Amino acid sequence: MKKIRLSIIGFGVIGCGVAKVISKKREYIKHRHGINLELVGIGERNGGIACEDGIDPIEAYNLAKTKEMGKHPCWKEEMSGINVIKEVNADIVVETTPTNVDSGEPGLSHMMTAFKNKRHVVTSNKGPLAVAYKELIKTAEENDVQFRFEASVGGAMPVFNLVRECLQANKILSIKGILNGTCNYILTRMSTEGMSYEHALSEAQELGIAETNPSYDVEGMDTACKLVILANEILGMDNTYKDVEIEGITRITIESLKLASDKGYTIKLIGEVETEKLRVAPRLVPKDHPLAVGGALNVMSLNTDLAGEITITGKGAGAIETSSSILSDVINIAKTLR
Amino acid sequence: MDLELKDTPGQLVLALQPISDFEGNIVSVVHHRDKKTPRGMIPVQVAFEISGEKVSGLINKLESIGIIVARVGEERLRESRAGILIGHIIHSDIRDTIDQIDATGYAEVVDLTMSMPGIDQRSSARLVINATGKVEMEYAVELLRNIAREKDLLLIEPI
Numbered sequence A: 001m002k003k004i005r006l007s008i009i010g011f012g013v014i015g016c017g018v019a020k021v022i023s024k025k026r027e028y029i030k031h032r033h034g035i036n037l038e039l040v041g042i043g044e045r046n047g048g049i050a051c052e053d054g055i056d057p058i059e060a061y062n063l064a065k066t067k068e069m070g071k072h073p074c075w076k077e078e079m080s081g082i083n084v085i086k087e088v089n090a091d092i093v094v095e096t097t098p099t100n101v102d103s104g105e106p107g108l109s110h111m112m113t114a115f116k117n118k119r120h121v122v123t124s125n126k127g128p129l130a131v132a133y134k135e136l137i138k139t140a141e142e143n144d145v146q147f148r149f150e151a152s153v154g155g156a157m158p159v160f161n162l163v164r165e166c167l168q169a170n171k172i173l174s175i176k177g178i179l180n181g182t183c184n185y186i187l188t189r190m191s192t193e194g195m196s197y198e199h200a201l202s203e204a205q206e207l208g209i210a211e212t213n214p215s216y217d218v219e220g221m222d223t224a225c226k227l228v229i230l231a232n233e234i235l236g237m238d239n240t241y242k243d244v245e246i247e248g249i250t251r252i253t254i255e256s257l258k259l260a261s262d263k264g265y266t267i268k269l270i271g272e273v274e275t276e277k278l279r280v281a282p283r284l285v286p287k288d289h290p291l292a293v294g295g296a297l298n299v300m301s302l303n304t305d306l307a308g309e310i311t312i313t314g315k316g317a318g319a320i321e322t323s324s325s326i327l328s329d330v331i332n333i334a335k336t337l338r
Numbered sequence B: 001m002d003l004e005l006k007d008t009p010g011q012l013v014l015a016l017q018p019i020s021d022f023e024g025n026i027v028s029v030v031h032h033r034d035k036k037t038p039r040g041m042i043p044v045q046v047a048f049e050i051s052g053e054k055v056s057g058l059i060n061k062l063e064s065i066g067i068i069v070a071r072v073g074e075e076r077l078r079e080s081r082a083g084i085l086i087g088h089i090i091h092s093d094i095r096d097t098i099d100q101i102d103a104t105g106y107a108e109v110v111d112l113t114m115s116m117p118g119i120d121q122r123s124s125a126r127l128v129i130n131a132t133g134k135v136e137m138e139y140a141v142e143l144l145r146n147i148a149r150e151k152d153l154l155l156i157e158p159i
């Protein structure tokens, strides 16, 4: 049985979700893949847990939920995220700190430090990828370690692995899709229930679909970040967040949705990359088009030279769903390790 | 377009090649092998989409390789596209917006439906533009994008 040591940096919604899924799926992964996942480190902003013999993921999860991480027998204040990366002997670092699109920090330093310490990195954090994609890829290569980020775009939806594992012979010509569940939820409710933008937004906030400060989502920044990552990784471009033309959904009126509907269209916030151009904008989508998915779903269409159009849809957020992508990356890396 | 071809092998391919060379998009080809024109030629009907300004060049090319162009039927304004504008549409002079599109000669606003919830609130409008071809539609939409930017209107285009 191959033992793979993991540390999780940033123990919030997603970090805790990963811990929970490791606990739930550990036996299954042993049985199915011959891999024993051992959690050996957790790094938070103000301290962390290091334990070479293994941390019980559920114990850590429960303490995090009641904000009592400090009560863990192995908790040390000096063991914050960056120190866990340097000092804890992990094969793979799972980086799940908050997205920051201006500097990419703290994720960028975390990832760079992990690479320099010869640790593989799996992340759901878009920030570093949207500001320093090339630098990250280069540093990982120089240090002969793997870097995977399936969870950073589309949550549970497999897009990078789909392209890497199944569309190897294809040239991907363009990509477009709905990459933000919050915006999709708001537009869906406005369109089907005739709600105002403000009403649909506050409903989404109540349901925990939208953040208290929703501007990053509704103004299209989140979609733009994901588009940059798609363009760089799949279309081989070298863009940052600043190269995207962005219009969000804040100006959409109920009347416009009705006018669209009368002609068989709905309005969706679409991220699109094609021939060097990256654009996020509300678009008219025919109601029977594969991209016209409702609720908080995400969807992506890849236009390829051999396979034609390939469309995938699924949940773009949620702790367990996103952890599915993280675990998939972890297992893929683990399979290549001795 | 009705063409007349010589009754020898390879003539059909010869006739279709220039259409592709001029970036025409062939929609259908009807080849009447069993019929002959009084001149002993074989009639072929080809339907294709092509940008208006390329038609005369294409006809010259076809005739130069010995193909008779018997009839050219034109369907103008084949391209149609919907769009939605949001903002202070009336204040920003909707008449002028439409006039600018219509003044191009190759595109027209053929449908406009407005919805105005109240004074001082942003209104929404759906418009349909027809244009003579794909390229012309791109020009017309680019013009509309510029107008929308100038007048601070949000333009929602189809995917």
Ligand SMILES: NC(=O)c1ccc[n+]([C@@H]2O[C@H](COP(=O)([O-])OP(=O)(O)OC[C@H]3O[C@@H](n4cnc5c(N)ncnc54)[C@H](OP(=O)(O)O)[C@@H]3O)[C@@H](O)[C@H]2O)c1
Residues within 6 Å of the ligand: A009, A010, A011, A012, A013, A014, A015, A043, A044, A045, A046, A080, A081, A082, A096, A097, A098, A099, A106, A124, A125, A126, A127, A151, A152, A155, A316, A317, A318, A319, A322
């Ligand atoms: N939520 C989703 O469904 C979803 C889906 C796909 C991708 N993502 C991405 O995944 C990442 C994590 O999201 P999340 O929802 O889990 O966010 P979150 O709940 O805010 O969790 C982030 C955690 O990182 C910690 N942290 C902040 N700075 C740190 C530092 N310097 N060192 C160590 N830990 C630090 C935070 O601690 P404090 O609380 O003390 O600040 C918090 O516990 C984000 O980049 C997000 O964009 C999320």
